[in-house]
Amino acid sequence: MKHLIPEFNEMRKRYPPDFESSLVIPCVRRIQEDRGYVADSDIDELVEYLGVPRIQIEEVLAFYTMLRRAPIGRYHLQVCHNVSCSMRGAERLVAQLTRTLGIAPGETTPDGRYTLSTVECLASCGTAPMMMINDTYYENLDLTTVDDLIAQVTSASTVERAT
Ligand code: FES
DSSP states (O other), rough: GGGHHHHHHHHHTSOTOOOOOGHHHHHHHHHHHHSSSSSSHHHHHHHHHHOOOHHHHHHHHHOTSSSSSSOSSSSEEEOOOOOOHTTTTTTHHHHHHHHHHSOOOOOOOOTSSSEEEESOOOSOOGGGGEEEEEEEEEEEHHHHHHHHEEEEEEEEOOOOOOO
């Protein structure tokens, strides 16, 4: 994380003094963008840099599901399984992805390429069912379009690395 300190110093200038706790989220987001997840050593260094209690950083990491404490696959597939998506076949999509990738939700393929997750509403209910691959939304999905997407991702790097 130390190489990010100059960036953090720039961010810090935009906040009033004594508002270090407000920097926790932007700092952990940037760390995750850089490393792919937030390691214990990152938390140690951030505690030292910001001078905030460790629990304050741990709380943020525990609360926001988009923040990760461990590495995941290069492509993070997050299938919404909330009401609208469920009613329009989200479970069938998850089953299809599980069959195709050989992993259950919460798992990563042995080659580190894919992580499959089920998530709560991603605010795209009108175009359900949907999923995210890394930061991109894919909507109005069906079994065919999901297969096509996986084929696309497998054959070409059309999606940025998970951040
Ligand atoms: S229920 Fe899936 S996006 Fe809202």
